[in-house]
Every structure is written in C-alpha cells, then in structure tokens.
Amino acid sequence: MAVNPAFEHVLIQEVRYQDKPLDLSWLIEAVYIETLDLSGPKLILKLNDREAIFRDDVGIKPFEVITVTLADPYRRDELDTIERFVILTMPMDAESVLTLNCLSEVIFQLKTPATQARFFVRETPTTVVKSLVNHTAIQAGAFPAIEDYHLLPSMRPSRLLKQIARENAAVIYYQRQQFTFKPIKSLLDKTALISYHYNDTRQQNQMVSLKQANADPLIQSFTQRQFIGWHLSQGAFNANNANATASSTAPREVVGFKSPITLANLNTHLMPTLEFTCLGNGALKAGITLQLVFNRSHAELPIDESLPNKVVIQSVSHRYAVQKYQCRVKTCLPLNNEY
Numbered sequence: 001m002a003v004n005p006a007f008e009h010v011l012i013q014e015v016r017y018q019d020k021p022l023d024l025s026w027l028i029e030a031v032y033i034e035t036l037d038l039s040g041p042k043l044i045l046k047l048n049d050r051e052a053i054f055r056d057d058v059g060i061k062p063f064e065v066i067t068v069t070l071a072d073p074y075r076r077d078e079l080d081t082i083e084r085f086v087i088l089t090m091p092m093d094a095e096s097v098l099t100l101n102c103l104s105e106v107i108f109q110l111k112t113p114a115t116q117a118r119f120f121v122r123e124t125p126t127t128v129v130k131s132l133v134n135h136t137a138i139q140a141g142a143f144p145a146i147e148d149y150h151l152l153p154s155m156r157p158s159r160l161l162k163q164i165a166r167e168n169a170a171v172i173y174y175q176r177q178q179f180t181f182k183p184i185k186s187l188l189d190k191t192a193l194i195s196y197h198y199n200d201t202r203q204q205n206q207m208v209s210l211k212q213a214n215a216d217p218l219i220q221s222f223t224q225r226q227f228i229g230w231h232l233s234q235g236a237f238n239a240n241n242a243n244a245t246a247s248s249t250a251p252r253e254v255v256g257f258k259s260p261i262t263l264a265n266l267n268t269h270l271m272p273t274l275e276f277t278c279l280g281n282g283a284l285k286a287g288i289t290l291q292l293v294f295n296r297s298h299a300e301l302p303i304d305e306s307l308p309n310k311v312v313i314q315s316v317s318h319r320y321a322v323q324k325y326q327c328r329v330k331t332c333l334p335l336n337n338e339y
Contacts, residue, residue, distance in 0.1 A: 011079075011280070011320035013069040015045070017060060026053065028097060029321040032070055034175045036270070036286040036314045036332070038111075038158045041104045041175055043068060043085045049098035055090075062087050065105055070318075072282040075325055079282025079318070081176045106136060106174055110158040118151040125149075125168050129181050132157045138179040141186065143168050146259045167257075169268035169336075175285055184268050184334045187312045192291035194283060196276070199295040206278060207292075208326075212307070213272040223335075226250040227263040239263035270332040273311055280325030284316045290331065308333060 012030045015022045029046040047054055054060050065084050072079045085102035092098045103111075110133070120128045125143040132151070147167055151160050165172045165181075172181045197203040198210055228236050239260050257263055274292070278284075290311050294304035311331035319326050 008071075008073050009320075010074055010323055010325045011070060011072060011318060012045075013071050014067075015069075016067040017058060017064070020058075022054070022058065022066075029319070031320075032318040034286045034316050034318075036171055036173050036312070038107055038161060038172060038174070040107070040173075040286075040315070041083060041085075043083075043100075043102040043104075045100040045102070047098045047100070048096065049092065050096040054098055055092075060087065060090065060100070062090055066100070066102065070282075072280060072325060075280045076282055083177070104174065106133075107158070109134070110161065111156050113154045113156055114151050115153060117153055120149040120151075122148065125164050125170075126181065128164060129161060129172065129179075132161055133174075133179050136174075136179055137177060138181060140179075140181040141170070141183055143170070143183075144261070146262055147257065167262050167265055169265035171270075171287070173286055175287075180287060184270060185336075187287065187334060188289060188310060190289050192289040192310055194281075194288070195291040195293060196278065197293045197295060198276075199297075200293070203293075205281070207276040208279070209277045211275045213274065215272060219269075219271060220335075223267070223269050224250045225253045225267065227257075227266050228252050228254045229257045229260070229263050230254070231258055237263075239267065267336060269335045270312075270314060271335040272314065273308055273331050273333050275328070275330045277326060277328050280318065280320075280327055282318070284313060284318075284327050284329060286313050286315055288313055290329075 009024060012024060012027065015024065026048045027045065028048055031044040033040050033042040049055055064087055066087065067082065067084050069082050070079055084105040086105050086108040087100050087102050089101045090098060122145055124145045126140045128149050129140065130138055149160060149164060151157060161172050169185065170181060170183050172179065194205065196205045196207050198207040200206065226238060228238055230236055237260060290313060292307070292309055292311060294307050296302055296304050311333060313329055314332040315330045317328040319328065
C-alpha cells in the first residue's frame with residue numbers, strides 16, 4: 001500500500017471523496033465493521049463539522065461514494081485494504097458532529113433491486129453465486145446442484161444469495177475485496193491460528209471485557225423445526241427421507257422442496273456465543289476460528305471449561321477514537337437441529 005509514512009494514522013489512513021482526500025484532523029471516531037453475512041462491511045465516520053466544511057465546502061451528499069484506506073501499522077500490521085463505501089445517511093447532532101453511515105459499495109449493489117428476471121436451472125450454487133456477485137474475487141466450496149433459483153424483477157440479489165446460503169447450510173460474506181461461500185460445518189475445521197486469553201495479563205492477546213450471549217433457548221424456539229417436503233409420487237417426507245408422520249418434538253413446517261438434503265440444511269444455523277473487547281488487531285475478521293482460554297484463580301482447576309474454547313468470529317468492529325484502536329468481537333458456533 002503506497003501511503004507516505006509521515007502521514008500514517010492508527011486505523012483510517014485516507015478517505016477520498018470525488019478523488020480528493022479529506023482532512024482527517026476533523027475525524028472524531030471511526031468504526032469499521034466486518035460481518036459473516038451480507039449486512040457488511042459497514043463504516044461509521046464521525047466528523048467535527050462545526051464550520052460546515054464537509055457539508056458545504058466539500059459538498060458530501062448521501063448515496064455518493066468515498067474511498068477508504070484502512071491499515072494498522074502501529075499495532076499488528078495485519079489490516080491493509082482499500083474499500084469503497086456508499087454513504088447511506090449523514091445525520092448531524094446538536095454539537096455539529098456529522099456521522100457518515102456507510103455500506104460497502106459491493107454490498108450496496110447487491111441490495112439494489114433487479115430490473116430484469118434471471119433464471120438458474122440445474123446450475124450449481126457456486127455458479128449462481130459467482131454470477132450474482134458480478135465475478136468479484138470469490139473463494140467458494142463445492143456444492144451439489146439440487147435446487148433451481150430465480151431472481152425476479154424488484155428482488156434484491158442479496159436476498160437470493162441469503163436464500164442460497166440457507167438452503168445449502170452455508171455462509172456468504174464479503175470482506176477485504178473478496179467474497180467467501182463455504183459450508184457452515186467447515187468453519188471450525190481449520191486450526192485456530194489466534195488465541196485470546198481472559199484473566200491472564202501475561203498473554204499478548206487478552207480479552208478486556210467479556211459477555212456471554214445466553215440466548216440459546218430463545219433462538220432455538222424460532223429455529224427448531226421439522227421441515228416437511230412434498231413429492232408428487234412419494235408424498236410427504238422429512239429430512240431423513242422417512243415417512244413424514246414420524247414422531248418429533250419439534251413443530252412441523254411444510255416447505256416447497258423436493259430434496260431431503262435441502263430439508264436437512266434448513267436446520268443448520270449459527271448460534272451466538274460470546275462477545276468480547278480487546279486491543280486493536282487487524283488480523284481479526286469475520287469467519288476465522290479463534291482459540292479462547294478462560295483462566296481461573298483456582299490452583300487445581302485453572303481453566304473455566306463451561307465456556308467454549310474454540311469459536312468462529314461472527315462480526316468484528318474495528319474502532320478508532322482519540323488515537324486508540326480497539327476491537328469488539330462477536331463469536332458464534334454452528335448448530336444443527338436434526339429432526
């Protein structure tokens with residue numbers, strides 16, 4: 001990345017609007033959010049605009065594009081990317097703090113309603129996804145061609161991508177100039193290359209604060225279902241390709257699928273687990289596996305084993321304010337309800 005070392009900052013290196021750099025001395029706070037779905041990347045910039053420099057002199061307006069260079073040269077030097085963001089809203093508070101709420105331009109285009117219908121018959125999910133993301137760089141797994149897909153006029157491509165991900169028990173997300181499309185069950189397959197410790201100040205990677213989601217019963221009440229499909233010759237069937245009258249404690253829901261594989265995939269979810277804050281680390285991004293260690297003061301039981309020791313990052317917020325760089329990390333675990 002060609003950035004003059006004399007002008008290096010903590011996280012936001014440069015912001016360009018209409019190919020002109022903005023004065024970052026007015027920057028109060030910046031939050032760069034990466035997610036394990038198509039709701040991000042997002043960017044929140046808070047600027048001191050008491051003199052109306054950005055609103056009047058520069059002329060920043062909603063639905064225009066800014067180009068942002070992000071890097072963390074003073075911390076781990078693991079974040080180095082240039083992203084284009086669309087300004088969605090730009091409210092200003094009573095103290096003349098202008099907030100730019102932005103969404104990645106790539107994701108913004110996927111959320112723009114389609115003008116023409118597109119039909120994908122007997123094509124693999126990977127082929128469909130590659131076509132919808134306009135051939136942006138993508139890392140994709142292998143998925144069998146089971147269902148047909150169609151994009152109707154006024155339908156958002158992101159909605160179809162979300163449908164494809166659910167029916168194939170997969171995740172689709174974009175970050176750092178690349179899409180990723182892979183099975184949920186593969187998220188924990190890789191060895192965790194980053195470890196974070198709680199209650200141990202000797203470690204380099206420490207969790208400063210910790211919060212447990214503890215929402216499993218509520219989430220499962222909305223996700224536990226016995227999905228029932230219908231075949232013209234075979235009649236009703238469930239995910240195990242057995243008679244749909246088989247007993248189950250989960251409520252039944254009839255869906256329009258003809259494959260037991262798809263019915264089984266519908267019961268695969270990501271369950272929120274833990275949320276923690278830590279010092280800024282550009283290597284933290286959605287989709288990677290973390291090793292967590294929860295230390296206790298008990299000599300015979302030094303580790304808290306009631307909490308998961310291996311998790312997947314669901315979202316990470318890289319926050320800069322007053323020359324400080326911190327991360328807020330939300331984690332999850334794959335869940336498969338087999339009914």
